[in-house]
Amino acid sequence: MLITIRERASGVIGWTVAGVIILVFAVWGIGSYFEGVSEIIVATADKIEINQETYQQAMSDRRRRLVQMMGRNVDAELFSSTAFKRQVVEELIDTTLQNETLHASGFRISDAQLAALIQNTAVFHTDGQFDRDRYELLVQNSGMTIQGYESYQRQQGVVDQLVRGLGQSAIVSTNSIDKAWKLLDQRRIASYTTLEFDNFLDDIQVSETAIEKEYQANLDSYFKPASIQVDYLKLSVEDLGTRLDVDEADILQMYEDNPDRYRQPGSRSASHILLKVDSDATNAQIDQVRQRASEIVARARGGESFASLAEVNSDDKGSVKRGGELGVIRPGTMAKPFEDAVFVMGEGEISEPVRTQYGFHVIRLDRITESRVQPLDQVRSEIEAEVRRLRAEEQFNELAEILGSTVFEQPDSLEPAADHLGVKVMRSEWFTQDAGTGIAEFQVVRDAAFGNEVLIDGLNSELIEIDQDNLVAVRKVDYRARRQLDLNEARDGLEKRLRAVEASDKMEKAGEDLVARLKSGADWDELLIAHKLARVRLPETTETLLEPLEQVVARVVYAALVPLSGQIAYGGERISPARYAIYRLERVEFGDPASASEEDRLGVEKILSSRRGGEMVIGWRQGLRKVAKVQINDELL
Structure with a gap:
């Protein structure tokens, strides 16, 4: 109805109709317009309703996870099978019962705990630190919103609380740890x-x-899935950058304002003697190798030829023929303990034994090369690219607002927005809801194309954020319904x-x-x-x-x-x-429990506790489901 009004609302009659609607909303409230429209309920669990929107979101999440795991090997028809739909709704019921019970029991994850959980997730780190931009990009690329991801993590955190609590309540005997070590170390x-x-x-x-x-x-297995072809506009920082000119003055200003950014890191030249330690060595054997390394340190410091000591003692076959010489060492190229030692040593210094995953090293620092700012000519192309990107990002933010408002205010065509941006409307290949190429390789684009706004109403989509540097808007060109293959x-x-x-x-x-x-x-x-x-x-x-x-x-x-x-x-x-x-x-x-260190035994105890906690949670979930009153509306799946 609203679409029809928008299409036909012109002149006095059109605005009169619009005025009447506005008056109705003002007097009775917008909710009265929708009276009588009931929410579609897919299932209930102990009077807790699971609506179709929640179910469809769970379906989309499960589809996305399977496609990410299996790629193009996944059978698209699986997603329309009764078994797949039933599995999704069953899991949704179990999760709903679990979350409601935990909430009623007082389990909570605070904002601070949630922030710590996310910030400590290694995949969101850049150079060892939490990177907010990377976090948002990875979450959005997975097809989730930031709010949805954080809500999921909050729920998962509550479940982890329960697992830890049950695991800590489980008593793990010494005998159990011994038996587990025999198996784990076999x-x-x-x-x-x-x-x-x-x-x-x-x-x-x-x-x-x-x-x-x-x-x-x-017959149900041999269908051609529904597919769609769309026109689209793409706003990209990279594309904008290629159209920009960069002044020499801007390059010079960037270079002078950021000398540390263009500083070439210092390096070290070193030699070493490696004494290997087997991965299954006992503590006594490790101590023996450490003692031998200390003796070599004393001999080297006492004046014996380092090269001769390396030739006789080193297990590093690659450097032993060069008297232990490793050549130039730059930050990030060696094992961290080795690197940490080298970069605090003075020229000619012999280190104490340094332990890495390879064994014990005796290190001699041969030469120090200090860091220096690189000449402008050597970094000009890098600075030009950076300046170009900064200018493109500024323009991107301005144009994004124009693009968003234009595709919304003029929803019947992408051409007005294309004129504003100075770009051409492009056309995709045909794609399905589960797979596509080009612009359709992104799940968020496919979801928007198959959404009601684009597919049913025939309107422009809202702006779709592929990542922080790329926005698109799409519009249906043609649609092919799912059909039986002959x-x-x-x-x-x-x-x-x-x-x-x-x-x-x-x-x-x-x-x-x-x-x-x-x-x-x-x-x-x-x-x-x-x-x-x-x-x-x-x-x-x-x-x-x-x-x-x-x-x-x-x-x-x-x-x-x-x-x-x-x-x-x-x-x-x-x-x-x-x-x-x-x-x-x-x-x-089998592993020998007597050889396990205290740290090893504590690790095994944690594994056993966590496993028992997980088993108890599974039993608890099964108990919730057993006593719950569950109704599934199969015809709505």
């Missing part, structure tokens, strides 16, 4: 090989009958899917057959050679498990039953749709 000596999905695809043929049967049985359109996908399922099953069957043969006494090496499979040694410590494949295989191996002494255990598992792993577990070496 080593499993194993080898593995993998069967690859691609090796089973070649001989698979899918019949037309199988394709048609799959299509008819799963068999010919779905055929390629159907055939690919059926071949993949059969190849994956054949791969798993082949893997199971090989494992059965190994368990029956077949020789590991002979079997691998016969089937042209590579044998890979599984790294023995978590520090050396660097490859994703190794990490997945390690989870399988460490979940396997411990073989009897002297026996070898074989097993296998499909670790992904495209890969089956077969392992040979030779032995298990």
Whole structure:
């Protein structure tokens, strides 16, 4: 109705109608206009209503998280499935019951606690300090508002209070810590090989009958999702900067006003002797290496050749041939304890033993190069870029206000705003609510394009903040509704899917057959050679498990039953749709509780307490749900 009035309100009649509406609002209040319009309730839990807006937001959040985790591998049709919608609303009910109960019980997170929680989150830091701009950018890029993110963190903080409280109430015995240490510090000596999905695809043929049967049985899975194409305007600091001229006077002024910014940091040249410490070394072994390093310090300070000492004692194979010389060291290039020591030493000084993750270092400082302000010619391009950006940011802030007001006041076209900005209206490729390219790669843009204002009412969107340097406004060009794919359109996908399922099953069957043969006494090496499979040694410590494949295989191996002494255990598992792993577990070496330091034991105790607290919270949530009166309106999902 309001849109119709706006489109037709012209002249005396139009303004008379508008005047009547204003009078009604003034006398009875704007709320009377909406009397009789009831809120849509998706579910209730103990009389607490969950409205459609909250449910849709939860759906959007879950979609965004899945797309972030899985990228383009996620099946867009998953999001429209009944199972997905049901899972979202069930979780929403559990969370609602939890939050209401905690609030009623007096659990709170203060503003100061919330601020500390956010400011201590490492991902929001720049150079080790909380960066407000980075915080806002990352939150907005995730598709959340600052208010929504902080509300979520406040709720999560309350849950963490409960977990900690329950965990602290749990008594962790010495025996439990010992048992946990044995498991946490264990080593499993194993080898593995993998069967690859691609090796089973070649001989698979899918019949037309199988394709048609799959299509008819799963019609709901073969849809083309709704898509939209939009026109858009983009206001960008970077784009504005390319259109600006920078005066030489501005460059000189920036250089003279900020000498420290263009100062080249000092450097040091040093030599060292490294005595390695094994990652599993005991405290006694560490002390032995430290004592040896102290003896080398005394000998070096006593006049012995540092280069000779390095050649005989250093475990750093890279520098030992140069008498321990490391060359130039600049801030941020070495392990922090090493760097901290080097930059407070005097030329020719020999350090006390310095401990890093590599072991103990004996350091000699060979040369100091002081910091200096770089000549203008060396930093001119950097200063020009900075001045250009500052000017562009000023212009950006001015134009953002103009763009925002113009797209709102003239909502039937982007052209007036484009004229004000001096830019052209651009057109996107087609995109869906869950994926897109170009401007549509951003979730906030897709959400706006599929919102009622743009999609249904046909108006300009409000300004969309992609990040602090980029704003866009969009307008619908065309829309294609979600539709069923016919068999010919779905055929390629159907055939690919059926071949993949059969190849994956054949791969798993082949893997199971090989494992059965190994368990029956077949020789590991002979079997691998016969089937042209590579044998890979599984790294023995978590520090050396660097490859994703190794990490997945390690989870399988460490979940396997411990073989009897002297026996070898074989097993296998499909670790992904495209890969089956077969392992040979030779032995298990459990951790020794006696070797655990007090710090280690406290860490294990915290882990056990937190785990028990988490288990108690799960039980508590299940108890809340069990006694709650819950109603879900499935037809509204």
